[in-house]
Amino acid sequence: MQTRTSETIVVEWNWDFVARLKDGMVLKACFARECVEESIESEFAENLKRRLERYFKGRAVDFTDVNVLYPTPFSERVLRVVRSIPFGLVESYSSIAEKVGTSPRAVGVALRSNLVPVIVPCHRVVSKAGIGGYSQGESIKKALLELESKFHGKL
């Protein structure tokens, strides 16, 4: 069942994770700096919230079935590849670039435009030299990789 108005999920963690939903898809997600009021009506929202709670407890939750918004056709190509990286694994910008047929720089641009962190796991893309950047802040990227506990590079 879907709702006409948008819904908001809030999941507590080191930072509060907030997702805005509408018409059975996730429009936008972020880590909140301030208090956000939750409003859940649909089964879709309840189900997604349960899965996010399990994820933030460190369980290997898969979000590849969740409908999300892609900003541009190019970023969609990049982000679809990124979504295929399994929980607990990482890939380099250049590896993604090779699969898409573009340059590592352009991959970074596409990742930065990702509207739904965690659900589209852009934190699993790391630089050859270190951890690489993150639109939500480097400390959150580190924490997510630690949560998935498979990043053995320099944090």
Add this chain to the structure above:
DNA sequence: GTGTAGCCCAGGG
């Protein structure tokens, strides 16, 4: 370690 030249897309003028 630091400098730098390619990379290629998105956004703004």
Add this chain to the structure above:
DNA sequence: CCCTGGGCTACAC
């Protein structure tokens, strides 16, 4: 159109 600036990389010192 032509800039400019990135969640980068490889290679040269």
